[in-house]
């Protein structure tokens with residue numbers, strides 16, 4: 001169990017120097033006014049005041065309960081059967097059922113889930129894959145690993161997701177697939193994206209590595225496109241240390257993924273005689289029994305945790321949305337559940353007396369609220385030039401396609417540049433497992449920084 005104690009209402013009152021606050025609480029004044037009333041009266045921690053919150057008290061991650069979580073894991077360890085066997089199969093069945101997919105294949109991590117899925121959808125050298133620039137490196141490197149060319153589509157800063165209205169302009173005769181990323185654990189606009197894919201006969205791969213149990217129209221993300229990929233890395237909402245999975249309803253595709261990820265040995269409809277050797281080009285990225293045992297234990301709490309994150313995210317959003325210069329994430333109308341791997345908002349410094357985001361983040365951390373500025377734009381990182389200069393790429397593509405200056409010109413994403421460089425602010429998912437008072441104190445900290453922005457700006461960053 002996490003060691004965590006929320007600041008009680010009485011302690012809130014005790015800390016306050018405002019007269020009449022007790023009466024206000026008794027009268028049922030909303031918590032946002034309460035929190036801000038208290039914190040506004042105080043000096044910001046960055047200027048020597050008392051922090052709004054004590055950072056060591058945020059919910060610990062990953063959650064682990066020896067009493068409920070260790071039985072199967074110990075059985076696996078003591079059995080000596082550690083390579084892929086029955087427990088991995090059990091985990092795959094449970095994950096498929098959790099997301100409503102016919103099949104699931106576990107692999108070593110989310111990165112390789114993407115690599116294997118693209119490979120078995122036959123994405124290869126010469127193909128283009130449409131992708132957002134606002135994501136984790138693996139989304140793009142999985143495309144390059146298969147010899148294909150990432151084509152970047154700018155984000156809608158309001159939702160942080162790839163803007164579907166900008167996809168069609170990027171489609172060429174080489175376009176083979178759209179890689180959707182449900183970034184922050186919030187679903188992308190799948191209705192719009194699936195319609196475009198259908199119209200242009202494109203494959204859709206969902207990078208759902210941050211979006212466990214998120215839903216569009218009551219359907220779990222990862223099951224809407226041709227393949228869905230998940231990560232179980234330690235920071236993710238279902239943590240196993242490392243781990244990943246591919247889900248799909250297409251038996252033939254899943255059999256081929258299984259075979260490819262297991263040294264090319266025959267599996268299901270991936271025809272061949274078992275024991276007669278490898279039937280296809282292959283790799284080996286198998287999950288282990290002890291990873292599966294940890295996954296099965298973690299899966300038991302995922303649904304309840306997801307509900308808590310949704311409730312707290314909605315509450316926190318309601319508490320901060322009226323603070324000038326704070327623009328919380330928007331969700332598309334068809335979203336029926338978020339996963340909230342991250343809670344994000346845009347910070348507008350003009351409403352904070354031009355205090356740069358770095359100063360805002362520093363002041364928030366001083367208040368005891370961990371936060372970060374999030375991603376850097378992937379479409380301008382040096383790994384692209386490096387890949388284009390490789391022998392393989394030079395053999396696969398015409399020279400013009402590998403000219404980094406032409407490429408950069410075609411792949412500009414100005415809205416994403418601004419989001420990354422100036423605006424985005426993140427809180428991590430474990431913070432959303434805290435109490436309502438925790439959420440109110442985050443809001444209080446933001447208001448405190450807002451009220452004191454002029455003074456905070458005078459410090460060095």
Ligand SMILES: *Cc1c(COP(=O)(O)O)cnc(C)c1O
Pocket residue numbers: 109110111112135136138139181183207209210230231232233242243244
């Ligand atoms: C974490 C993540 C991945 C990669 O998963 P790993 O398990 O860390 O390899 C891919 N895409 C996104 C969006 C992620 O957040």
